[in-house]
Amino acid sequence: MHAKAKFSVTGSLRYLAIALYVLFALFPIYWLVKIAVTPDKLIYTEGTKFWPSAFTLDNFQSVLFLTDFLVYFKNSLIVSLGTAFFTTIVATAAGYAFSRFHFKGKAIVIAVMLITQMFPLLMIIAPIFKIMAGLHLLDTLTGLIIVYTAFNVPFATFLMQSFFDGIPKDLEEAAMIDGCSRFEALRKVIFPLTLPGLAATLGFIFTAAWSELLFALMLTNSNDKMTFPVGLKTFVSKFAVDWGQMMAAGTLALIPSCLFFILIQRFLVQGLTAGAVKG
The missing domain is CATH 1.10.3720.10 (MetI-like)
Incomplete structure (x- = not known):
């Protein structure tokens, strides 16, 4: 039982480390998308909120059709x-x-x-x-x-x-x-x-x-x-x-x-x- 418990703890720590690494690697991409879908008037007023209070695709439309x-x-x-x-x-x-x-x-x-x-x-x-x-x-x-x-x-x-x-x-x-x-x-x-x-x-x-x-x-x-x-x-x-x-x-x-x-x-x-x- 002791060996199994030790193996379980080691495995859990390994998966936790992998999850943290994936989160660290993907966070910049998430932040990129988060700002892209945030209305312009909220980009500066919301500060560092991890989830925008409103969503918009206007930035994508402007990029594709106006630039x-x-x-x-x-x-x-x-x-x-x-x-x-x-x-x-x-x-x-x-x-x-x-x-x-x-x-x-x-x-x-x-x-x-x-x-x-x-x-x-x-x-x-x-x-x-x-x-x-x-x-x-x-x-x-x-x-x-x-x-x-x-x-x-x-x-x-x-x-x-x-x-x-x-x-x-x-x-x-x-x-x-x-x-x-x-x-x-x-x-x-x-x-x-x-x-x-x-x-x-x-x-x-x-x-x-x-x-x-x-x-x-x-x-x-x-x-x-x-x-x-x-x-x-x-x-x-x-x-x-x-x-x-x-x-x-x-x-x-x-x-x-x-x-x-x-x-x-x-x-x-x-x-x-x-x-x-x-x-």
Whole structure:
């Protein structure tokens, strides 16, 4: 009985800790939504009440129909999806090469990629701006995709390399002995096992591009090319901040990330068991 009671107390404390962590993580999102549905006249008068005394959807209607939010939303979606797609392709190929092949200068290439992650972005924004201007890619979504891809490839490559390193080379060798080419072995055997890595890489790159502000602020200036983080500044005027609309826009901006992870979560599970050889 004593052992059971001890186990019960330990389990209860564990669940309590998990519940507190979830509450801590979700509270900012709750507060975001709470302010978004609070009428403007009550945002300042109610103070820190945890439940608004009145609800309204006026802020959402204003954001959707009276501002350029949908333009910013579309631009962010294009840039984030494009960045995630191209970065994952490059990182997958590079990660596989680093994991499976030994070539001259490999250590130098890896060191250079690591060094690129050590520089503060503020330190290199001016050269990037000049390069984009020379390529006539300022104030374009294509320029943002190229810059985001370049800066996310090193981390994504090391992430994919770690997944490839965790897959035994014997699986490829067995497939090649059975008549598969290296590409066929990669496609039929290795690729299904890397689905968790691909899903994790896609998710990380998508969210990183979706929330990036500095490059988007410096490399775009026209209203029809702004991404969502830059577009948020339109809710801040010289003398006031429209908190209701800003929070409503922030709430709507959560939807793509949530939907994206809902779509890829099954690959995170399936990839753990798919592609195994038959015993």
